[in-house]
Amino acid sequence: MFEQDYRVCFPKERIYISRNHQWAFAAWAMGKSTGLLGEKTTLLHVDAHLDDTWDGVVVEGLHGMKGNSDYLDVAGKLEIDNFIWAGFAAQTIDYIVYVCPKHVDESDPFDLTGWNLEGEQLKPIREILKQREYKGSRYECVQHLREHLSASSDRINQVLNYPNSVILDLDLDVFKLNLSDPLNLELKPDDQIRDELSFLRDLYPYDMITVALSPAFCGGENNCERLYRLFLEGFELELSKAETW
Template identity: 35%
Template sequence: MNYREDYKIFFPDNKIFLSRNHNWAFAAWEIGRLRGYINARASLIHIDGHLDYCEPHGEVPEFETETQVIEYAQKLDIAEFIIPAQKNSTIETVYMISDDTVDVSENEKFKRAYTLNHYEHIHREEWINEIDTKNSIILDLDLDYFNKNHLDWGFNPVLLTDEQIKQQLEYFKNSMWEWDMITVALSPEFCGGIEPCNHLFRLFLEVFELDLNDAIEW
């Protein structure tokens, strides 16, 4: 399956928003806030091959409608969607699991583990103690997390094995937090191309027990 640039689907029963490009996650979080899925100042668990922690151009407006949100998110770069959500107070603190080589200094609003193993052995207890479960908690996953070739764009994927991928997806689904909503980016070029992206997408749907027939466009 090929994906147009604005490919976006939503699984209403699961509160899972899925898009081709990651900038649409900003729109999903704002829509989730407008609909009451999440409250402001949510905690974000961002699991990705990239930090995606870039400053957007211009001010972040306040939104009253979903149409306004969509129009704004469309103008964002694929790495600019987290900081505007923090500036807008939709997201309070972001917790990253990423082996990106980009160096960003940690602070009270930005915490980082480099791998799932690093999180489990070094940061898990600390993050659990920090995150107030009375507040909303969002899982934000980019499927390129499972491609370990960060040098080539659109080809030569180096994917984890299916067993490893499914084990990690099961862990994200069942062994971290009770997610108030989930956003997923397909990022086919960063997955190594359309075919590896499709493969990762199928594994995600399998583990999260989702049927594309139940999805609606948003």
């Protein structure tokens, strides 16, 4: 079902879905160019992985993009783990809220003290950071985010850096039960998945939603199809009304 270039969208709902996560970069760039996203944008990245590899900033064509064909061309050259830094370098996103389990990756995505920023290899990062700070926050899971927000009605605006535009960037692999064991294909219970999807859906009036299916990290095509069905159900979408993009 999910070919490598599988991409569909629901333009009215501003939801862009792809098999592989790097295509979210193209959706963000399109949103920025059309004015759907404002001057500053927060990315709410809900994923089993940080996807914060830095080398997306040096992908060919990133700094010469002029239209949709360029955005798609650059996205096609990115990988599934380096598109966030590419989006930051292209100024399509400005502030990142990671909802990613620390037992998969304990590193602090905002602590760059261990990076050799004076070296030649990371010169592109050094030049970017002269102009803009890579900043945001991190939560262990959807439940921890929910608990943090429940303490105060104003916290949602603080967390998402209001008045930024906000993108919900969801990878369905976050619903795999044991993220550390690729041989364990079990998913979270359907009721828990529905509850977390409902929470994310109602959390904020997002300016855009990007979704990665990531079957290889969900435990295979069957698991991915099940999660996709639950997502469509939870966000009240009919796949027959989707458009390719």
